Amino acid sequence: MLYPKTKPLSEEEMKIFCDEYRENNHIDLAMCEKYGVKRGLRNDDGTGVLAGLTSICDAQGYERGEDGSVIPKEGRLLYRGYALKDLCKEAVEQDRFMFEEVLYLLLVGKKPTRIEFEMFKQMITNHRELPDGFAETMIFGAPSPNIMNKMTRSVLAMYSYDENAEDLSLENVLSQSINLIAQLPTMMVYAYQVYRHVYQHQSMYFHFPIEGLSTAEHVLATLRGNQSYTHEEAKLLDLALMCYADHGGGNSSTFADRVVSSVGTDTYSAIAAALSALKGSKLGGxxxxxxxxxxxxxxxxxxxxxxxxxxxxxxxxxxxxxxxxxxxxxxxxxxxxxxxxxxxxxxxxxxxxxxxxxxxxxxxxxxxxxxxxxxxxxxxxxxxxxxxxxxxxxxxxxxxxxLGIEERLYAPVFAIARIGGWCAHRMEELAFNNRVIRPAYKYVGPENLKIKDQ
CATH class of the missing domain: 1.10.230.10 (Cytochrome P450-Terp, domain 2)
Structure with a gap:
């Protein structure tokens, strides 16, 4: 990192601190069994600890025998009771874009009628543009070599453009959610174009959203210089977005969203927490x-x-x-x-x-x-x-x-698919759980140390 007016920490200074840390910090993981600790909130067989209830999504991959053993089975992913396999089959057989329908399903709890679906799509289309001056100030003026980092910072910055940022009513949180669902793809594309210009010394190009496009079409049209894409390409991306739309309440990014939502924070902070979790190489990468x-x-x-x-x-x-x-x-x-x-x-x-x-x-x-x-x-x-x-x-x-999407955008595309699920889980957490999520950690450090004269 470069801080022109700040003296950098020397390697020698950092070695002293790191050596001290390694000497004075150690946890014997064998103690987990002694104290019944569920590392990573996982049971001994690798399955997740049951931490809550949800009606949004269910990932099924096994059953339990009478003795508690894991019985393998073909995987199923349910969005509000509908199997992902069936939703994707419907999208293919009817040759239509269905990611927005999945978003509505996750947020509201039912499949939309034709009128509801058209209204929802229009709401997404109408809110894809960023607020006046936002791109210039928050994205162009502060580029980042990591697109997920820039998207997270952009989501947090939207707080300043919202007069009701702290309002936790269902009406306001749902309104904020729809805005972020619509705007996150635009943030991703803008951040990527600025990255190309600043860090790769390439030309950057910005396209205004085109009326009536699905999210998959919108991403391809704004990402590509000539805005050209085939129907087959957009349909494949639409299916990928559907597959990534949600994965239950226990995955790392959604759980982070729920933890932060449980303390009553604002929507922008909760979605930023989810983005931060997804950024990790063990998940989004x-x-x-x-x-x-x-x-x-x-x-x-x-x-x-x-x-x-x-x-x-x-x-x-x-x-x-x-x-x-x-x-x-x-x-x-x-x-x-x-x-x-x-x-x-x-x-x-x-x-x-x-x-x-x-x-x-x-x-x-x-x-x-x-x-x-x-x-x-x-x-x-x-x-x-x-x-x-x-x-x-x-x-x-x-x-x-x-689809010509480079590695740097893999996790960001995952994020624009998952944000609808994050928003749905946040609304459910606020509405029904009403308790701060606070697991315990067993202290295993030293005790009764005496302060000595130095």
Whole structure:
């Protein structure tokens, strides 16, 4: 970091502090079992601790036996009772954009009538532009090399443009939510264009929102210099947005949103907290690791048409002879889903044709082989016996690459898909739970230290 008028901290100074920290800070994680601590709010079998109730979304990947054991099953993701698989099937068969319908469903609790849907779409369209002077002051004047960072700061800055920012009534929170749902894609595109100009020394271009476009069309039209996109591209992005729209109340970003909402803070702070959680590489950046793993396999000459070739490579990754040294096959396995991740199935089954059409067929084939062979390799090399399926990250990255969306925008696109879910969970938290979320931490540090003369 550069602070022209501030003397930077020297490496020697930082080494002293860091050495002191390492010497004086340690927690023996074996004590978790002694005190019954649920690390990461997870049960011993990896499932989440039950922390609340919700009627918005349910991710199902297993059942419980009479003895409490986990019984694997095909994954289901329900939005207000409707299966994601069925919603996406409806979108494909009727050839229409349905992400906005999913937003309405999550926010209100029911599928909209035709009149309600048209009204809601018009509300989104009417609120895509940012307030006068906002882009110049908050985005152009303060660029960031990280788009998620800039989006978070922009959401927080919207507080200053809202005369009723602290009003927690349903009417006001829903109004704020619709505004943010509409404006976040615009914030993302503007932040990305400024990034390209400042950090990559490229030309930047800004397009005003076009009346009547779906969110998927709006993103592609404003992101691309010529505003050109095909119907097939926009439909694929629409499906991806539907898949990312929500994932229950316990995922990290939504739980952060609920925790912050439970203390009665404003909408902008709550959504900024969710964005901050999603920014982490273990969550919003997971599909980037999938794509870098894929690129290494392709560069190394692994043949996606040969089971033997792919298995050798995957076993090399597990043995830390290839990949990033983590020993992980990215895109495989999930904390909830066992036999299948319904989101991965939707993206896998609907991206093949466009992948081949736009020159990404071999990459797509490699991902299919990873999905097929990774569980076998994990069993043979690591002794993993539990079911391991492909998760959404295995296929979302290739979908974004097919659409010409670069890695820097993977998490931001995830965010513009998820913000409707965040807003729905915030409204539910405010309306029904009415209790500050406050888990406990067991103190295991020193006691009864005496102050001595120095």
């Amino acid at each position: 997971a599909n980037i690791k999938v794509m870098r793993q894929l690129d290494e396999l392709m560069r190394s000459g692994v043949n996606p048409d040969s089971d033997a070739s792919v298995k050798r490579a995957l076993k090399a990754i597990l043995n830390k002879e290839m990949g990033d040294g983590s020993g992980l096959i990215y895109g495989i396995g999930h904390v909830i889903y066992t036999l299948s991740d319904p989101r991965a199935v939707v993206l896998r089954d609907n991206s093949a044709e466009l992948a081949r059409k736009l020159g990404h067929g071999k990459e797509y084939d490699m991902l299919r082989m990873i999905e097929k062979l990774a569980p076998e390799c994990l069993r043979e090399e690591m002794g993993v016996t539990k079911p391991m399926c492909a998760n959404i990250d295995l296929y979302s990255g290739i979908v974004f690459r097919i």
